[in-house]
Amino acid sequence: MKNIRSLLLLCTCLFALGAFAFQSPSGQEGQRPRGPMGRQMPTVDEQLQGMTEQLGLTAAQQSQIKPILEDTRQQMQALMKDDSLSREDRMGKMRSIREASDEKIKAVLTDEQKKKFEERRKEMQERRGKRDQEKGGDSAPPK
Secondary structure, three states: OHHHHHHHHHHHHHHHHHHHHHOOHHHOOOOOOEOHHHOEOOOHHHHHHHHHHHHOOOHHHHHHHHHHHHHHHHHHHHHHHOOOOOHHHHHHHHHHHHHHHHHHHHOOOOHHHHHHHHHHHHHHHHHHHHHHHHHHOOOOOOO
16 A cells, blocks of 8 residues: 555656646747847748738748748848947848848749738838837828
């Protein structure tokens, strides 16, 4: 009887230790890097999935676009870490990187997909303008 009780106690302890070991340390695991203004940046796979759903990308297009998104992400992350730039300079360089990335992506798209891509970009700019206007009060939205 004593052996069964000891075995049961041992199993309970091992189960508790196993559950503890699988917990994320301090809740950091799985968090995405933060972009400008502290928002979480979507992963490359999430960006590609969204584009695939919205634009109807083929597997071949996905394989061509993924490296473009990865390169863009690396460039953006490097810019975020560069403390020597002013906010305006950083934002200008980010805009240039985004525009270059958009051109590379559009080179892979069909005419119909390009049209949808442009519409999506305009919607994003409008939302960003509204958000900036709400934060800034009376500031005019970007054109």
